[in-house]
Amino acid sequence: MNACGCGHDNLRPVDQAIAELLEHAPRPPATERVPIDMALGMVLAEDVVAPRPGPAWDNSAMDGYALRACDLPAEGGFLPLAGRVAAGDEGLNALPEGHAVRIFTGAPLPIGADSVVPQEHAKPSECGVWLPACWPGDHVRRCGEEFLRGARLLEVGQRLRAAELGLLASQGIASVAIYRPLRVGLLSTGDELCVPGEALRRGQIYDANSYSLAAALRGWQLEVGELGRLPDDPTACRSALASAAQDWDVIITSGGVSVGEEDHVKASVEALGELRLWRLAIQPGKPFAFGRVGQTAWLGLPGNPVAALLCLQVVARPFLLRAQGRREVLPRAMPVMAGFDWPRANLRRQYLRAWLTSTPGGMRVVPHAWQGSAMLSGLCGAEGLAVVEAHRVLRAGELVDFISFDTLAA
Incomplete structure (x- = not known):
């Protein structure tokens, strides 16, 4: 236990824990x-x-008339038409001097033309068209103006x-x-768990974590193996973890990482591999753990449904995305004015389920009334997370970071 620096009172700061996880992220999967x-x-x-410039040739950005800007006087003038070119046409070889061409959006610009006048500014007649003065380059998409051949489009x-x-x-x-998608083996633990649809016995609860966690993982385009529910038995726990380590890139468990007598997952990981990190300065989700089973990375989430999902989204997500090969993995928080007071500082960073509301003074973030780590309704009624740092006293009107659930879903 001392090797991972996880003494009883030593809670790891969240950012420090995420950085440590990223250091130990495995190489991306095969291509x-x-x-x-x-x-x-x-x-x-x-x-x-x-493979080619963008655009590949000069073309019109508008429906209108292509011309040489110098063929019009400053007050505008009348030009005869020399043809018509639409998108998909090869275009005209050359624009005769002192003429215009009817042109449509995306059509190639005739040789010699250097500008386009939108049709709403033109006055066509049977003999030609009156056009206002324009400048060279008006409403023209130049060849290669977006990127040149050989430019790096995506990284x-x-x-x-x-x-x-x-x-x-x-x-x-x-x-x-x-x-290829990262392969994640998912296990829930606890004798009390029951599959939705089955009748509950006294003392049982339905397994919410398997469904919420699997949904979040699949939303990140990871391959999920739902490996079932582990009983509170150390032998069965070790056997299931050892088996999962043979077949999956990463193992995720929910529950069994706290300090109860029936929490066997953490001990099983230590017996089969290594515990690198345990207990974070985060609320909800303090019992989060990280290590390896054999050579396979393992993430241990808390058992309470809200804590499990938030730890997956906030702490585990950067690790999983980096293991998938993603370059940008940290969620972006935006500063928003608090629409609430936080009068008592906490030793742990708070992730409050919250929503945004518009007021005459600007946007405000307001926490949901239900903040318990097992209260999924509070999570469902929120748009994101208001992050109150450890040791901070917050007053309404001060800035607080807000992380949208939309950011965490991708």
């Missing part, structure tokens, strides 16, 4: 190549460079969202190299 329509949420395993470690997939498709890239 594979997939079509881009199967790559949503996946993590790039190699840089992507542009290894980026998560592929809708925008990234659109960019790949716009460059004609049909497949990408990604890291």
